[in-house]
Amino acid sequence: xxxxxxxxxxxxxxxxxxxxxxxxxxxxxxxxxxxxxxxxxxxxxxxxxxxxxxxxxxxxxxxxxxxxxxxxxxxxxxxxxxxxxxxxxxxxxxxxxxxxxxxxxxxxxxxxxxxxxxxxxxxxxxxxxxxxxxxxxxxxxxxxxxxxxxxxxxxxxxxxxxxxxxxxxxxxxxxxxxxxxxxxxx
Numbered sequence: 176x177x178x179x180x181x182x183x184x185x186x187x188x189x190x191x192x193x194x195x196x197x198x199x200x201x202x203x204x205x206x207x208x209x210x211x212x213x214x215x216x217x218x219x220x221x222x223x224x225x226x227x228x229x230x231x232x233x234x235x236x237x238x239x240x241x242x243x244x245x246x247x248x249x250x251x252x253x254x255x256x257x258x259x260x261x262x263x264x265x266x267x268x269x270x271x272x273x274x275x276x277x278x279x280x281x282x283x284x285x286x287x288x289x290x291x292x293x294x295x296x297x298x299x300x301x302x303x304x305x306x307x308x309x310x311x312x313x314x315x316x317x318x319x320x321x322x323x324x325x326x327x328x329x330x331x332x333x334x335x336x337x338x339x340x341x342x343x344x345x346x347x348x349x350x351x352x353x354x355x356x357x358x359x360x361x
Contacts, residue, residue, distance in 0.1 A: 189243050204303055204358045206230075208273045209248045211354055212301070216251060216269075219347030225253040225268065233262040234270075236293045245286055248273045248301075251344070268343045271299035291316045297342050303358060306351070310342055324351050 187194055213229040220227055232252075233244040244262060249271040252258065257265030270290055272282040283300060290298050291311065298316060300307040304324045309316040319342075326335040335352035 186246070202275060205248075205273050205275050207357045208301055208303070208354060209271070211356055212249050212271055212299075212349070215349045215353060216249065216341070216344075216347055219341075219344060220251070223253075224255065225251055225344075226255070227251050228263075231261075234267060234293075235262050235264040236289050245289065247271070249299075266294045268295075269297045269299075269341060270295050271301055273301045287316065301354065304355060306339070306354060308339070322351055324355055326352055326355075 209229050213227055216227040228247075228250050230246060230248055232246070232250060234247055234250060235244045237243045247267070247270045249269075250263075250267045251269040252263050252265060252267050254265040257263055267290075272278075272286060274282055287298065287300070287309075291314070294311065294314075296311050298309045298311075300309075306320070306322045307318060308320040310319045311317075320339070322334065322337060322339070324335060325332045327333060328335075335350065337351045338348050339351060339354075341347045
């Protein structure tokens with residue numbers, strides 16, 4: 176008797192009616208970066224009503240269309256009444272997307288546009304050595320800061336100790352080097 180193989184659940188997003196497969200998982204460096212950002216924010220939110228989520232909460236950016244959802248890499252939510260099961264239908268205060276080759280274009284276009292339209296106040300696009308920080312100004316994202324990590328102290332453009340502060344949570348700061356800690360080649 177042949178055993179039926181159970182299909183593995185696939186991680187997906189449904190954006191404007193289009194289903195995107197997010198499997199297989201991104202490179203391990205992607206997870207390290209997300210965990211670094213998540214950990215710093217989590218520590219900064221202790222005692223707050225706000226919570227940070229990493230890759231595990233669906234953001235229903237069209238609450239009236241319960242079908243569509245995205246899974247941000249890192250997301251801060253403060254209005255807990257919009258939390259239900261594995262999803263959130265309010266407006267996050269902060270979202271970070273860490274790029275991978277298979278999602279970079281979608282993160283920079285479709286998802287960025289959806290976050291902007293939803294009213295997410297601060298949006299970061301993070302790569303393996305760079306951070307772009309967008310703030311919502313008059314309903315449109317404006318690139319406020321852009322950093323490319325230069326962690327060699329002998330270089331003129333050394334910036335690993337640059338302090339980055341979350342706009343909506345000014346007490347939460349991190350150095351550029353903290354975001355990319357542990358990302359080096361094994």
